[in-house]
Amino acid sequence: MDVVLEARQLAKAYGVGRDALQVLGGISFSVGKGEFVSIVGPSGCGKTTLLFALAGLQKASTGTVTFNGRPVTAPPRGVAVVFQDYSRSLFPWKSNRDNVAFGMVRVEGLSSVQKRDKAQEMLEAVGLQGFEDKYPWQLSGGMQQRVAIARGLASQSELLLLDEPLAAVDAQTRADMQDLLLDLAMRFKQTCILVTHDVEEAVYMADRVVVLTRRPTVVDHEIAINLGKQRDQITTREDHRFLAARHDVMMSIRSSRTAAPATAA
Amino acid sequence: MGAFRFMEILAWFRAIISFLIIIVIWQSIALLGLVPEKYFPSILAIAAGFRDMVISGELVSAELRTLSRALLGVASASLLGISLAVLGDLFPSFRRGFAPIAALIQPVPPAALVPMAVFMLGLGPKLYAFIVILVTVWPPYFNGVAALASVSDVQIRTGQMLGLSRWQILRQIKLPAAMPEIFAGIRYASSISLIAVVVAEMLAGHDGLGFLLIRKAFAIRIPEVYALMFVCAVNGLIMNTAVNGLRWRFAGWQLRMAGQAA
Structure with a gap:
C-alpha cells in the first residue's frame, strides 16, 4: 500500500527549561492510501497538537511528518482539515455554496462555473440540496458541519484530517454523520485521519486505530479493525470483533489514565 | 428579510412619533411663555427664519459646503484608518510604534487644532481636510x-489549509x-466629522453652516440660529443613512445574522 502520510518520532514541547511541558514524546505511525485511520487517546494527550503538526499548521519540536514523501513544514497542498468548531470555520458572509466553492480557491484549472458546479455536487453529496443559497448560520450544527465536510471534499485533497468533527453535535446526528462520513470516504476513495476522544467512534469508523498514551504522548499500540468497509450502527456495534477492539482500546486508555500521577500543576 | 424591512419601517415610525412629541412640547413651552420668547422662539418663527434663509440662498450654499466637507472627510478618514489598521496587521512593529502617537493625538479636541492649522494651512480646503481627518481617523483605525x-x-487556519497567503487571508x-x-x-x-467641520467653520471659516451660525448669532437672529441647529441635526441623519447604506453592502451579512437571531 502506498504511504500517504508518515509521522516519524514526532515530539513537541511547549516552553523551555524547568517549565517546559513535553506534550508529544515521539510519535510514529503511517497512513496508507484509501485508509481510514482513527487516532484516539486519553484526555489531554495532545491530540490537537498532533493534528496541527500533521497538517503543517504548527511545527513539531523534533521529528518529521512527510506527506507523499515530502516533508511537511507548512500546510501542504492536498491536505484538508475539518475542524471541530464548524461555526467558526465557515464564513458567515458567504452562502453555503460559496463556502464550499471557497475550498477550491487555490485549485487551478477550474473555471468559476466549474467550481460552482462542483460545490453544488458536493453539497448534494452531503445531503444539503436546497440549502445552497442559505447561509451557514441559517443551518443547524450538524448541517453546518456537513457544509464544512463538503468544502473539505471539494478541495480535492488526497488526505482529509478530521479534528473531532462530531464532538459538538447531538448523539443522533452524530450517528448519522458517522455513516455519512464513511459513505463519502468510500465513494470518493478518500484517505482519512480521524482524531477523536470517543473510543466507540474511533473503532466504528476506522480500518485501523492508533492508540496514544498520556503525556508525553507516544503510540501505545495500533489495532486493525477487520470489520470490512460496510458498517452498520446496530449490527457492527454488536459484532464481537467490534466489542473486542473497543475493549482493547478502552483498557489501554484506562491504564494510561490510572497510571497518571495527579497532574494538577 | 421581510421581518427586517418591517422592523426598519417601525423604527422610522417611532422616530417620527418622537419628533412630533418634541415639536408639541417645544411649541407648548413657547406659547406658555415659560422661557422669554427672545431666546426660545416658537416653531413658526423658526420656520419663518428657515424660509428666509432658503429664499436668500445662503442656507443652501452653506449646507452643501458643510455636508460635502463632512462626507468627504469621513470617507477619506475611514479609508486612511482602515489602511493604517491593515498596515498594523501586516507589520506588528508598525502597530506598536504607531500606538503611542495615536494615543497622543487622539484626545486633542478639534477646536484646539484650529489656530495652528490656520497659520500653517491657511483658510482653504486644506484646513478642513487636516482637521477633519485628524480627529475622524481614530474610530475606524482602532476598531x-x-x-x-x-x-x-479557526477561520485563519481554514485559510492556511486552503493554501492562501498571508495577504490573501487578510483580504479574503x-x-x-x-x-x-x-x-x-x-x-x-x-x-465626529460633522462636529469637526462645523467647529472649524465657526472658528476659521468664511462659509458653511458653522460660519453662518456664528454670523446669525452675532446679529441676534435667534430663530435663524435655531433653524441652523435643526439643519445640523438633519445632517447627522443624512450621514448616518449614508453609512448604513454602505454597511449593508459590506457587512450586511452580520445584520441579517443578528436579525435572524432576534
Missing part, C-alpha cells in the same frame, strides 16, 4: 486594529470578518 486582531484562529478572510466592527467605527466617525 479596525481590534477587529483584525480578534478574527477567529480577516477584512470581511472585521467589517461589522469597522463600520461601527465609521458610524461614530461620521458624527
Whole structure:
C-alpha cells in the first residue's frame, strides 16, 4: 500500500527549561492510501497538537511528518482539515455554496462555473440540496458541519484530517454523520485521519486505530479493525470483533489514565 | 428579510412619533411663555427664519459646503484608518510604534487644532481636510486594529489549509470578518466629522453652516440660529443613512445574522 502520510518520532514541547511541558514524546505511525485511520487517546494527550503538526499548521519540536514523501513544514497542498468548531470555520458572509466553492480557491484549472458546479455536487453529496443559497448560520450544527465536510471534499485533497468533527453535535446526528462520513470516504476513495476522544467512534469508523498514551504522548499500540468497509450502527456495534477492539482500546486508555500521577500543576 | 424591512419601517415610525412629541412640547413651552420668547422662539418663527434663509440662498450654499466637507472627510478618514489598521496587521512593529502617537493625538479636541492649522494651512480646503481627518481617523483605525486582531484562529487556519497567503487571508478572510466592527467605527466617525467641520467653520471659516451660525448669532437672529441647529441635526441623519447604506453592502451579512437571531 502506498504511504500517504508518515509521522516519524514526532515530539513537541511547549516552553523551555524547568517549565517546559513535553506534550508529544515521539510519535510514529503511517497512513496508507484509501485508509481510514482513527487516532484516539486519553484526555489531554495532545491530540490537537498532533493534528496541527500533521497538517503543517504548527511545527513539531523534533521529528518529521512527510506527506507523499515530502516533508511537511507548512500546510501542504492536498491536505484538508475539518475542524471541530464548524461555526467558526465557515464564513458567515458567504452562502453555503460559496463556502464550499471557497475550498477550491487555490485549485487551478477550474473555471468559476466549474467550481460552482462542483460545490453544488458536493453539497448534494452531503445531503444539503436546497440549502445552497442559505447561509451557514441559517443551518443547524450538524448541517453546518456537513457544509464544512463538503468544502473539505471539494478541495480535492488526497488526505482529509478530521479534528473531532462530531464532538459538538447531538448523539443522533452524530450517528448519522458517522455513516455519512464513511459513505463519502468510500465513494470518493478518500484517505482519512480521524482524531477523536470517543473510543466507540474511533473503532466504528476506522480500518485501523492508533492508540496514544498520556503525556508525553507516544503510540501505545495500533489495532486493525477487520470489520470490512460496510458498517452498520446496530449490527457492527454488536459484532464481537467490534466489542473486542473497543475493549482493547478502552483498557489501554484506562491504564494510561490510572497510571497518571495527579497532574494538577 | 421581510421581518427586517418591517422592523426598519417601525423604527422610522417611532422616530417620527418622537419628533412630533418634541415639536408639541417645544411649541407648548413657547406659547406658555415659560422661557422669554427672545431666546426660545416658537416653531413658526423658526420656520419663518428657515424660509428666509432658503429664499436668500445662503442656507443652501452653506449646507452643501458643510455636508460635502463632512462626507468627504469621513470617507477619506475611514479609508486612511482602515489602511493604517491593515498596515498594523501586516507589520506588528508598525502597530506598536504607531500606538503611542495615536494615543497622543487622539484626545486633542478639534477646536484646539484650529489656530495652528490656520497659520500653517491657511483658510482653504486644506484646513478642513487636516482637521477633519485628524480627529475622524481614530474610530475606524482602532476598531479596525481590534477587529483584525480578534478574527477567529479557526477561520485563519481554514485559510492556511486552503493554501492562501498571508495577504490573501487578510483580504479574503480577516477584512470581511472585521467589517461589522469597522463600520461601527465609521458610524461614530461620521458624527465626529460633522462636529469637526462645523467647529472649524465657526472658528476659521468664511462659509458653511458653522460660519453662518456664528454670523446669525452675532446679529441676534435667534430663530435663524435655531433653524441652523435643526439643519445640523438633519445632517447627522443624512450621514448616518449614508453609512448604513454602505454597511449593508459590506457587512450586511452580520445584520441579517443578528436579525435572524432576534
